[in-house]
Amino acid sequence: EPEVTQTPSHQVTQMGQEVILRCVPISNHLYFYWYRQILGQKVEFLVSFYNNEISEKSEIFDDQFSVERPDGSNFTLKIRSTKLEDSAMYFCASWTGGQETQYFGPGTRLLVL
Amino acid sequence: AQSVTQPDIHITVSEGASLELRCNYSYGATPYLFWYVQSPGQGLQLLLKYFSGDTLVQGIKGFEAEFKRSQSSFNLRKPSVHWSDAAEYFCAVGGRSNDYKLSFGAGTTVTVRA
Numbered sequence: 001e002p003e004v005t006q007t008p009s010h011q012v013t014q015m016g017q018e019v020i021l022r023c024v025p026i027s028n029h030l031y032f033y034w035y036r037q038i039l040g041q042k043v044e045f046l047v048s049f050y051n052n053e054i055s056e057k058s059e060i061f062d063d064q065f066s067v068e069r070p071d072g073s074n075f076t077l078k079i080r081s082t083k084l085e086d087s088a089m090y091f092c093a094s095w096t097g098g099q100e101t102q103y104f105g106p107g108t109r110l111l112v113l
Numbered sequence: 114a115q116s117v118t119q120p121d122i123h124i125t126v127s128e129g130a131s132l133e134l135r136c137n138y139s140y141g142a143t144p145y146l147f148w149y150v151q152s153p154g155q156g157l158q159l160l161l162k163y164f165s166g167d168t169l170v171q172g173i174k175g176f177e178a179e180f181k182r183s184q185s186s187f188n189l190r191k192p193s194v195h196w197s198d199a200a201e202y203f204c205a206v207g208g209r210s211n212d213y214k215l216s217f218g219a220g221t222t223v224t225v226r227a
Contacts, residue, residue: 033214048213050212056214095213101159101162105156
């Protein structure tokens, strides 16, 4: 069974610091996503990435956020200057397209102090 | 715009009883529909999905869901609940028209009493 992996599983950071969350999507997938889930709330879409560029982003995904696929395998989410309200579980996902399942990673729990 | 409504925030059910979780969606084209389950502090596990074809879909752990286009619904059912089914359940919608991004409902927490 193919799987999406994410590192780290947990990260604690100080407000104002930069964090990079890493994901390794499934190798033949074409679409990549980041979602977040604030504790006790629903899962929210942040950004989708296709053909080496952002295809859609939500209102949450402001200038403090960026995504990259630096080497054809990793897919990263960077938060430039973290805020307390960025504390959440961040999920990476990937999809081949078509009638296939979107696979989610196990998540990175980010805590901003 | 796409969205999902899960009308029930919390459902309590006795072990062995049947369970039905409601999901209504809004989507401008042919929807892809999903149910995920999440235990506390854990990731999302896919229970079942609907893309096309038979409107009654079977999933893992004995769950099934029925797609009703006329009602814009995709309700999840299980005939006999086990204590291990206590978790949070999320319905999600996506599709080709927006690069398959998923919109999730607010979730329904299921408590199973002995």
